[in-house]
Every structure is written in C-alpha cells, then in structure tokens.
Amino acid sequence: MSNFDHCSSYRVSVEELTELHVIRYDVEKDLLPLVLSNCQYSMERGHETLSEYDLPRIQQHIITRFLQGKPFITRTGVPTLVNTHERDYETIFKAVKGKVPQEPLSSLTRNAVSRELDSYSEVCEAHKTLELLLGFLSMTGGSPMMPLVTYLQDTLRMANQTDPHILKALGRCCLKHCASLWQLLMSLKSERMLHLKRVKEEKRQLKSFVSKGNVHKWLLEMHEFLLGPEYCRSLLFHPSVKEAVAAYMDRKEVDVPIDVEAAFPDSIQLSQIVEAWKYAVTAKQEWMM
Template structure:
C-alpha cells in the first residue's frame, strides 16, 4: 500500500522522465500527465471565459517575439560590414566569397568568435521569421532568397545590407523584427494603462538585450511556477494556471518600460552602383527635368552636416531614394521631405537643410554635392580627423559646381 502511494506522488510531481504505469493489473495507476508547454497553456486559455489580452497577445506573437532578442547581434554585424564594405566591394566579390571566407581573414580568436556568434544569431532569427518577410514593408524579399538558409557557407552578399538583391534579406529582417517589437510594446503600453510607463525611444544602433523581450531561457520555469496540479475523485489529475498572476509577471518582468526602436539601418552601396551613367540616365528620364542646387544651398548643407559620419548617413539616404526613383520615377516638384515620408524614412538621420530646400528635381545635384566630399575626404584625410574634415569643407565651398 505504501509503495502505491509513493508511486502516485512520483507520477504527479516528478519530472517528465517518470515512467507512466501501464500494468493492466494496476488500473488505479493509469494516467496521463500533460506536459507544461506554451501549447498546453494556449489550449487552457481557450477554455476560460475571462480574457487576458496582454497574455493572449504575447502568446499569439511568441514565435516572432522570440526572434527579436537577436537584433543587437544582427545590427552589430551589419555595422561592421558597412564600415568595411561601403563603396569598397563589388558584387562579383560579394557573390563569390562565403561568410566563412570573410571571417577567417580576421586572425584574432576574439574576432572570429564574435563573427561566428553574430552569424548564428542571424541564422536563428531568419529561421523563425523568414516566411513573414515576403510581404513586409517597402522591401520585398524575392522568393528564391527566402529559401536560402543563412549560415557560414552562405555567400557574403546575403549578409551585406542592401535594399535590393540578396542583401535585402538581412535588411528586411532587421526592419521586420524592429517593427514587431515596436508594435507589441506600443500595444501593451496602451492596454496596461499604467501612468508610470512613459514612452521612450532608442536608436537601433544602441539597442541591447536589456531593451528587448529576452525571456526565452526563463519561460519553462515561469510556466511551472504559475501552474497547479490537483486530484479529483473519479476525474484524475487536473492542471490549471494562475492566469492573472502569469500575465502580471510577464508584463512586469519582460514588457513594462521597454523602449521602442528608432529604425536606421545602414545601407551598403556596391562600387558599380554608385557612379553608373545608366542609373543617372534613368533618373533624368523618369524625374525630368533635373535642376542644379544653388551653390549657397550646397554650402549650407555641407556646413550643417559637419562630420564624415553625418555626411555618409545623409548620402546613404540619397542613394536609397535614387534606387526607388530609378525603378519607379517621381514628380520633379515633389519635396524631398514628403518623398522620404512616403518611403517611411522621415526619421532617418538626414540633412534638415536638404529637406528644406530640395525637391526630387535636385536629387542628382544633391548626390554629387555629398558624394564629392565623401570621396575626396576618404582620399585626403583620415576618417577620425574631424577638424580636418571641417577644413576640407571650407576648401570645398568655392569648388562646389552645378551638376
């Protein structure tokens, strides 16, 4: 009798490794114990009359929310690739070289390990959400690229962030993950109606795990601590959850106070894409006529930007705009400000003077103004010499010509 009692207790409380008694001579020991999983929790909630909106929204989006924890690693990888590849690599090289070929060039063990960790994060996030990228946002990832399993043997071009081609995979991946995070945080803040939860934002480049929903490693223990086993005569075991406490714990521990992300993804331009006559001819044809910026406006824009980093970020925006105009065209009198808003790029780091004075008819002249300084400065001055850059702009003022 004592042995049977011990076996009953073990069947109820022990881990899933406890064998279920199947002996037909002991039918009182027959039983089924459901595993405590997210799927079991979802089924349990469907049977309840009372609703728990934040918990339900969390469970509905859990798969994609799980992928947001990889944002910092992916952004870090994009930043390193941008710094090394922007204006410096051609498509053939990026297509021919694998990610493994690229990272073995970094001889130190620390850098090798860091790159491998970042690539692993891309791979995990990609497997979780790639099916959702086909129809997301301004960038459409082509079907053939979605079938690619991103890893160390994948071509480098898939990891280099671009707005078209294979590089749109990681570009769109970061954009989608940031979108999911922001939507979920905004929705929960509105539902919680907590006055102590003040909205705040953080730049994508400064995002760390502490800013995101990093819950995965603790999820099983959280579910176990909020579930209850009970025995009822003639009904066997029942598993229930303390849903109010579980919702409050998830909200307080993982969601409350999280910032939304200001999305500003670096965009690499290949060597052959920057200075192609065909590209400029397409823009001249589809956004006609093109006009030159006044020299005073060009000088004001350069002085406003004032540093190599700010100038490059503005040039990146102009090159993205050129890409869209090459394929879709536009009206020359459309303001650059309204066109950026249409592309959902109004929050990107960009020259306020250019937004104020430029229409699409000035886009080629603006590109020449910015790219001319970037190219000349990269040749003449070390990147870290901020004072040298300002001096160069002053020397460049009298050389700024009409396009």
C-alpha cells in the first residue's frame, strides 16, 4: 500500500483533468479475470464446491493495475449537489448576502407571488427551483438587479426545465430578493400544507354529515342560494357556508335541519361553497349506492 499512499499526494483539479487521469476498466475483461485468477476451489464431502479468494492479492493487483499513478481529483470550485437535509442554509445565505446585497420583497410583490402559487405542489416546485439557484448564487454571485428568471435562463440554463407558471411567479423578483423570497416560500409551504390538512378534515366531516341521511333539503337550499343573488351579497357579511345558508333559510322562514347544526362543518368558507356542494352531492350519491 506504500506506493499507493505515495501517489495520494498527486492531485489535479477538474479544470486540469484529462483522459489519462481517469480510472478506466471493463468488468468482464479486466476485473473478472483478475478475481478468478486468485480464486481456489476445493471439493467438500457431499460434492459441494467451495471458493476461496486471495483478497489481499486481489487488492494489490487492483492498486497496481488501476489506481497506481492516478491522481486524486479535487472538487475545488465545482458546485456540488447535496441532500437538502444536509445543507447548511445559514452558511449559504451568508455567502449569498456577501456576494449579492439582499432586500425584502415589497408587500405588493409578496402578495402577487402568494396568489400565483396557490397550490402546495406549485410552492414546492418554486421552492426547489430557488433552492438550486441559491446553491449556485452563493458561489457565483450576480447583479442584485438581475431578474431571477434571467439568472435561471442565462446562467443556469434551467428555463426549459421549469414550469412557465413558476417562472411567471418568480419573474416578479430579482436576485436581491432571494433571501426574502426563500422566507416567503417556506411560509407558504407550511400554509398550503395546513390548508391541505384542513380540506381533508372538512371532507371527512362532510362525508360524516352526508351519512346522517337527512341532508337532501339542506343541499337543495345550498344550491338555490348559490344560484341566486343572495350569494354575492352574503360574501360581505357571512364568512361560512353554514352561517350564510342558514341566514338565507331564516329569511325564507324555512327551518334549518337539526343535522346541519350538529354535523355540518363550521370551517367551510363561503368562497368554498361550490366545491363543498359538489363533494357533498357526490358523497351522497356514493352513500346511496
């Protein structure tokens, strides 16, 4: 191993790398014959053949034939992809801020990005794109005023791999907004996840409500309310479907079913009435089958 240790001081960077520096071998032509030539067979009682390999000798042959004289290739200056859980974001942001002065997003831009990325999957994709951008930006730097999308297109050549909708949302930001945008996207991920969990719980509650059986009248009233002028006016005064439709029925002097008071979810917003009605009707049809 001493010869190999001696060669370990021989290093080249990626920029200096040539074909001669690279270890090349063919498994079937180079490795298998080497291994088999250092294998001894013995026949045991019961006609079982056992193989014994001379591992130290195989190791020495591999070092001599393939590793000796080859340099260590250094990664200095080369962007390295790592598991996101292993990333030191504090160090990355420190490097980014040292190369590109950062400014917070305006409230107008922040709200616009939030509206554009209205689903959990969209936020995740935007976050993943920004994450990759930050890794390179921490090493390359850039003009604070350069549009973020321009950096993606011209420097990283990622425009073709990024959803146009994501590019549109990120297109409102420059490199000077990266830290603030990261903070926003992390918050949006949590918010969208909470929304997904809430929607899942609301669907569970709706399905439970439908299973009560006596929901036909309530669904009729929901549908009538949705198609009439009361819906638009109620958006200003009643935040929930339950409250708005119940008030509508009161004005008609129609009793609200007891099951509604007990089982219809309070958390469903009036803006979700179409989705709630569709889901409840579908669940009712499935329950009746």
